[in-house]
Amino acid sequence: MYDLAVMWEWIAFSVRWLHVIxxxxxxGASFYFIALDLMLKPNPALPDGAYGEEWEVHGGGFYHTVxxxxxxxxxxxxxxxxxxxxxxxxxxxxxxxxxxxxxxGELFLLDPxxxxxxxxxxxxxxxxxxxxxxxxxxxxxxxxxxxxxxVLMLLLFVIxxxxxxxxxxxxxxxxxxxxxxxxxxxxxxxxxxxxxMPNQRIVVEDLKAGRTPDAKYGKIAKVRSTHNNYLTLxxxxxxxxxxxxxxxxxEYSWIIASLIFLTGVTIxxxxxxxxxxxxxxxxxxxxxxxxxxxxxxxSSVRNTETWEDAEARELTPYEQKYASAAGFEDAYDTVLGxxxxxxxxxxxxxxxxxxxxxxxxxxxxxxxxxxxxxxxQAGISHAMPPPTAVQMDEEARQTIIAWVREVRNQ
Numbered sequence: 001m002y003d004l005a006v007m008w009e010w011i012a013f014s015v016r017w018l019h020v021i022x023x024x025x026x027x028g029a030s031f032y033f034i035a036l037d038l039m040l041k042p043n044p045a046l047p048d049g050a051y052g053e054e055w056e057v058h059g060g061g062f063y064h065t066v067x068x069x070x071x072x073x074x075x076x077x078x079x080x081x082x083x084x085x086x087x088x089x090x091x092x093x094x095x096x097x098x099x100x101x102x103x104x105g106e107l108f109l110l111d112p113x114x115x116x117x118x119x120x121x122x123x124x125x126x127x128x129x130x131x132x133x134x135x136x137x138x139x140x141x142x143x144x145x146x147x148x149x150x151v152l153m154l155l156l157f158v159i160x161x162x163x164x165x166x167x168x169x170x171x172x173x174x175x176x177x178x179x180x181x182x183x184x185x186x187x188x189x190x191x192x193x194x195x196x197m198p199n200q201r202i203v204v205e206d207l208k209a210g211r212t213p214d215a216k217y218g219k220i221a222k223v224r225s226t227h228n229n230y231l232t233l234x235x236x237x238x239x240x241x242x243x244x245x246x247x248x249x250x251e252y253s254w255i256i257a258s259l260i261f262l263t264g265v266t267i268x269x270x271x272x273x274x275x276x277x278x279x280x281x282x283x284x285x286x287x288x289x290x291x292x293x294x295x296x297x298x299s300s301v302r303n304t305e306t307w308e309d310a311e312a313r314e315l316t317p318y319e320q321k322y323a324s325a326a327g328f329e330d331a332y333d334t335v336l337g338x339x340x341x342x343x344x345x346x347x348x349x350x351x352x353x354x355x356x357x358x359x360x361x362x363x364x365x366x367x368x369x370x371x372x373x374x375x376x377q378a379g380i381s382h383a384m385p386p387p388t389a390v391q392m393d394e395e396a397r398q399t400i401i402a403w404v405r406e407v408r409n410q
Contacts, residue, residue, distance in 0.1 A: 005408070009376055012099045019092040023239070026085035027232055033082075034229045037222075038275035040067055049073060070215045075207040083197055090189035097182055101126060101175050106318040107369060111172045113313070125170060126179060133159060133183050134190040141224070149223075153230070153265075160184065160261055164254040173248035173358065174241070177257050181238030184231055191224040229272070233264040242357075246299040249358035256295050263291050307345055310363045322368035322407055331403035334396045335367050335374060338385055349389070375404040 040052030051069035055062060101109045105119045109126065117125075137156055145152045163183055167176035199217035206213040237260045241247040247256060266284040274280035315323055322328065341349040343361035359373070360366045367374065377384040378392060379400040385392055 005372065005375065006380060008099075008103075012096065015092055015096045015099060019089065019096050022085055022088040022092055023236075026089045027236070029082050029085055030225070030229055030232060034226065034272065035275040036065060037067070038272055047072070070218055071203050071207055071213045075204065079204070081197075081200075083192060086189050086192040090185060093182060093185060097126070097178065101178065104372075106316065107372065109171055109175045111170075111175075112316055115170050117170070122170070126175075129163070129167075129179070130183055130186045133163065133187050137187050138190070138194070146223070153227075157258075157261060161254075161258040164257045168254040173245075173250075173253050177238050177241040177248045177253065180257050181235050181241075184235050184238070188228045188231055188235070191228055195224045196221040230265055230268050231261075233267055234261045237264075245354055245356070245358035246296075249354070250299050251301045252298040256298055259291050259295055263288050266291070307362055310345070310360065310366060313365060315365050315368065319365050319368040322371040322404075323364050325403060325407045325410075327399065327403035327406050328364075328368070330399050331374075332364055332367050334392070334399050335361050335378075338390070338392045338396065339374075339378065342385075342389070371404050371407070374400055379404065 036054055039054050041054065042051075043053050046053060046066060049068050049070065049072060051067050053064065053066045055064055057063070102123050105122055110117055110119065110122045136159055140146075140152050140155060145155070160180070160183075164176070164180050167179050167183075170176075171179060199221045202217050203213040237247075238257065241257075247253065250256070266288045270280040270282075270284040339361045341347065342352055343355045343359050343366075345355070345360055345362065347353065347355055359370060361370060361374070379397050382392075382397075
């Protein structure tokens with residue numbers, strides 16, 4: 001039965017691997033085509049309907065790309081669609097969210113110090129909230145706001161700030177930032193699924209039927225693709241944030257997450273301008289650095305929860321299950337002796353200033369709450385403690401394994 005815990009960890013790892021690979025493919029394609037559009041140059045010798053061309057060298061050869069602003073005069077025999085990168089990225093990300101934050105929700109999703117929710121309630125909020133952004137954003141794009149792109153993007157930024165704050169009122173810091181990333185990625189993939197691809201299919205069907213395609217469909221797809229381009233970098237940051245407590249584990253993590261969206265705008269504005277004109281506006285780097293300095297300052301605000309606060313907190317049913325199991329006292333002493341010098345609210349190991357990944361292993365509730373991770377990190381594997389620390393002997397590791405397996409066998 002305990003092999004299931006190991007297999008589940010490998011399933012999570014495999015889905016994460018797929019998610020990263022497909023995200024790389026989607027982001028790479030998005031950045032390439034935006035850059036290509038901006039670098040196109042006119043040429044009077046181009047075929048009728050062609051907007052511009054670009055010559056590139058890569059992989060030992062030259063590439064000659066011609067773009068038709070609306071469509072060529074006839075349907076080409078071979079047409080490559082770029083859609084599966086987006087779909088697979090979102091689907092694998094959704095699967096990973098379910099694996100980590102739904103199945104492992106009692107540990108990673110809910111924060112009982114913020115709000116008292118049952119796991120099923122947290123899951124409903126997790127899944128249901130992801131669609132809100134797309135519905136609001138899509139309606140704004142279809143309204144008169146589409147004539148004022150700057151105002152539209154500012155309103156989207158406000159929505160993202162509200163969601164960042166809202167998630168932080170309910171979920172753990174890690175889950176809050178990951179859900180904001182998923183919220184934004186849902187907008188991006190929905191752009192592809194509900195707008196970009198359908199409009200491109202209309203153009204293709206017109207070509208097949210011998211009709212002249214309407215230019216408006218291509219313009220709609222282009223606007224949504226450009227919006228995705230500016231949202232990409234913040235989503236990558238939010239994907240990585242769960243590895244860095246200074247991003248998710250501070251009082252103002254929701255502001256940090258919000259400011260990251262501004263850095264995405266400044267960085268992409270530089271590169272998009274450079275691709276279009278050959279020279280990027282250097283002031284954007286100054287603004288980006290200033291934003292990162294503010295983010296670093298906000299991250300220095302420490303969690304106000306003390307050891308006494310954690311000790312006094314009532315254990316959740318999940319924590320109680322592990323804390324009341326046979327072998328817990330021995331396992332707890334083992335963790336205190338081998339892990340708590342780093343995984344403390346005030347670490348005492350070396351020059352460490354905060355617990356890795358904000359995982360605290362001081363109180364019985366702490367240890368019970370992270371039972372599965374302790375089992376995998378310090379029981380089944382030798383990932384923890386790190387090689388430079390005092391090493392845990394095999395007997396201690398077996399104590400942890402026996403404790404967790406006692407609960408699993410019930």
